[in-house]
Amino acid sequence: MKYIKKSILLFLLAAMPAVAQQKITLQEIWSGAFRAKGMDDLQSMANTNQYTVLNTNRASRSNQVDLYDFATLNKVGTLIDTKNFKELAQGIDSYTFSPDEKKLLIASNSDRIFRHSFLADFYIYDIAAKTLVKLSEDKVQEPTFSADGTKVAYGKGNNLYVYDIATKATKQFTKDGKKNSVINGITDWVYEEEFAFVRAYDWNAAGDKIAFIRFDETAVPEFTMEVYNNGLYPDPQTFKYPKAGEKNSTVSLHIYDVKAGTTKEIKLGNYSDFYIPRIKWTNDAQALSVQVLNRHQNNLDLIFVDANSGVAKVVLNEQDKAYVDITDNLTFLNDNSFIWTSEKDGYNHIYHYSKAGKLLDQITKGNWEVTAYYGFDDKTGNIFYQSVENGSINRDVYRINLNGKNKVRLTNQVGTSNATFSPNFDLFINAFSSAKQPTTYTLNSAKDGNQVKEIANNNDLKTKLANYAIPVKEFTTITTEKGNELNAWFIKPANFDPSKKYPVLMYQYSGPGSQQVTNSWNDTDDYWFYMLSQEGYIIACVDGRGTGFKGAAFKKVTYKELGKFEVEDQIDAAKVIGKYAYVDPARIGIWGWSYGGFMSSNCILKGADVFKMAIAVAPVTNWRFYDSVYTERYMQTPQENASGYDENSPINHASKLKGSYLLVHGSADDNVHVQNTMLMVEALVQANKQFDWAIYPDKNHGIYGGATRLQLYTKMTNFIKDKL
Structure with missing residues (x-):
């Protein structure tokens, strides 16, 4: 190459027109041109140090539930590939494991109802035998395995059913369900939308009892929407919708004894016009926790119910001059003491209570908020959580001892970090992003937060965006x-x-x-x-x-x-x-x-x-x-x-x-x-x-x-x- 003086080269470069920056178009935005890569339906296994991801093979138009090792990040197997099952031609919409993680409940061909609820064809997949069995000929809602993995409960037509996997026999154990009248074990519209849950029933740890909420919607006013479609006449869609100040569903709590085939109503106390925003079995198979909230939502009772006697006892009361927020943070430890989050000191923090409801410790303190509770490691006595301690627009992951000491910040980048922990709490997958950095997924140590390995990044998207005039x-x-x-x-x-x-x-x-x-x-x-x-x-x-x-x-x-x-x-x-x-x-x-x-x-x-x-x-x-x-x-x-x-x-x-x-x-x-x-x-x-x-x-x-x-x-x- 012929030598050119540096000064002449700089002049030539300066004289060249600037590279034209592309403009973003609406067509690009809504065609997904700038969509970031993610780890779809990432689930941490409970019994092995592994996790699963729902992947898609666009060439074969198939889905795979792939298994990965937390320690190495290597893919160790594919649990199911839809191309091998004609029943799953519509793909996998979601999946859940049985408690022993030997079976999957797979949702396919889903029909959305409201924000969270849907009907779907559900299949039970035996991972070892590679067999796929349809749960019901009809589309159903919210199926879950019993604790021993031998049965599956589900909702259909406002009633609850139990399916026995070995015998393939189905038993309906509520009979009074009726549209716009009574719902068993599935939330009504307003509970789904505002308390953010659909499955209003729960198996206990022994697999012999199912607690469920019954919604009597009879007195709730109806709302009707006209759906036009392409028909000659509109199709009126009518459902129960309680507007401010109007009648709500009357709710009651029931426990079904699977072996005896009997159901009893639990008397929670002298409440009127109240909500049951959460039910959850404790680690004691015969002790159920129930949250009861008054209509103003400024007084919440946490109640423990003895499933055998039906006796209900308030173990914790939470009050606020304005309102009490409902969360999913209630966690029971091995001794049935429990973790609870509260704003009672002015900021959302983590508390530890005995099984009798006595305050043992306020674990986190400060003029900042805990934004996510990840779990408790009984091996080390550490709690893992996310907070805004480093600025209210940022999120970081922390660990702290159950006694509130030895707090360690596990993420060090300024932005938003969100963790998925391994079952043994030794490692976590951190999804980090900021306004300048598209999401990256890394494997990190739960001891000190150090990065072990990068899993995935969005560098291609970052490179692509460099061609646009993005401020x-x-x-x-x-x-x-x-x-x-x-x-x-x-x-x-x-x-x-x-x-x-x-x-x-x-x-x-x-x-x-x-x-x-x-x-x-x-x-x-x-x-x-x-x-x-x-x-x-x-x-x-x-x-x-x-x-x-x-x-x-x-x-x-x-x-x-x-x-x-x-x-x-x-x-x-x-x-x-x-x-x-x-x-x-x-x-x-x-x-x-x-x-x-x-x-x-x-x-x-x-x-x-x-x-x-x-x-x-x-x-x-x-x-x-x-x-x-x-x-x-x-x-x-x-x-x-x-x-x-x-x-x-x-x-x-x-x-x-x-x-x-x-x-x-x-x-x-x-x-x-x-x-x-x-x-x-x-x-x-x-x-x-x-x-x-x-x-x-x-x-x-x-x-x-x-x-x-x-x-x-x-x-x-x-x-x-x-x-x-």
Whole structure:
């Protein structure tokens, strides 16, 4: 090669045109072009130091449940491959192990019901024999193995059944189940949505008893949605939905004796109008734990029930001036003492109680929150958990002794770490991401956190994104004129010029205990925000009062007044942002979905002189229209707190609209009913206000399916470009 002087080479390089940066398109976002790789359905084995992952072979259009060794990360086998079973032509949707891990319960061909619930064809797979047996000719719900792995219980048609694996005989042990009347062992709509569980029954450790909750929905008001499909007439879908202040299901607790074939109701005490948000057998096979919550949700009793005598005893009481959150953190140790999490000192922390309910230790302490409880290692006496001790937008993994001493931080990168521990708690798989780093999976030591080996990364995605003009998400805090310090992030155009004036689109959710300002990798909305930044917009996100992970006082300040302080904070934050030298204060918009739609609606109305435009997707417009469990937790009932409901309802402020407003809803939203949008529309019409709106036929709260999301985000993008 001919020698060229360095100075001439630099001149030539400088004279070359810059490599064109690609622009993100909506088609790319919604086709999954930026989807990060994950470890699907990762499950840690209980009896061997191994884990399984559900993999997909796209070439053969098959699924495999593959087995890996924790210590080496090597794949040691494939438990099942769907290409070998014609019954699984639809693939594996999910799987669970029997307690001895010799069998699998496989769900296939699932039909979604509501947010968490589904019906499916379930199969019992014997790993050693490689045999596949269908559990029931009909699609069923929530099957689980007994403790000895000889039986499977499941729900069907609002009743409960037990299947004997050896004899293939099925016994129905509840008979009164009826649609929109009585449900046995499966939650009703509002329990599923707001207490986040579907299986309302549980096997004991001996496999001889099943505890279950019975829901009598008879007095619960019904809601009907019209589903249009392609038929000549709409199909009315009717289900029980208790709105705020209305009748809930009457719940009762029952225990079925599998051997005797008898069922008895358990008298929990002198409760009225109450919830049973959790049941769980203790390590004592004849002792059942039950959580009973009053309707205001500010008083919770943890009750132990003797399954033989039926005697129920309160062992722990938790009270709060606002509300008590329900979790799945209750864990029983070998001596039947238990781990419990509580906000009673102002922050969510871990506590250790004796089996009689006596406080033994507050294990974690500090002005920070425990965000996940991973488990207890009885070999070392260590508890493993995740917390925000290193900043409320970050997550780290820790271990600490049961006595609250010898705390060790096991993750050292700044961002979000989430752990899956090996059965012996010697190792954990850490899924780490940050706003700058797509998720990486590493094997780490549970002793000191040191990385043993990298499992998987998303370097290909990172390389791909380098070809796009994607700016860095900037984290900061905003202090409002009222003195409230709020977490925030900003996305500015990659070619940001501080001497220019930019329009700003604010995004938020703002619901109680939620968090949108997190140091974690992108979701699909982030890519949309990057796309908008390429069009010259600044995107901002502010977590106001009422959001989570900054202590109970910050979160619960909104109690009885949803939509007051959160809206104040978004308006006040917009005023602060509007004073930035590079922001055009006349061009600030806001958008949100669900609770965020409620918020953006209130902001464009109560902050009419601050916000130029707003988009509200699937918004609540009056909390009177929403369900009892969620709404009353934060608002009490409309009968008790009418002003709290009405003063912060967007419907009652429709006359204040000045800016541009886009209202979006799915007609088959079983969660936030389209009624919210219809009555908001009527209020705007009667106030003689002009606005834009879109209804998506037969779409639920998520508004997706086919090209739906692409069309919706195209609509919202065009609205922003036209109005902001």
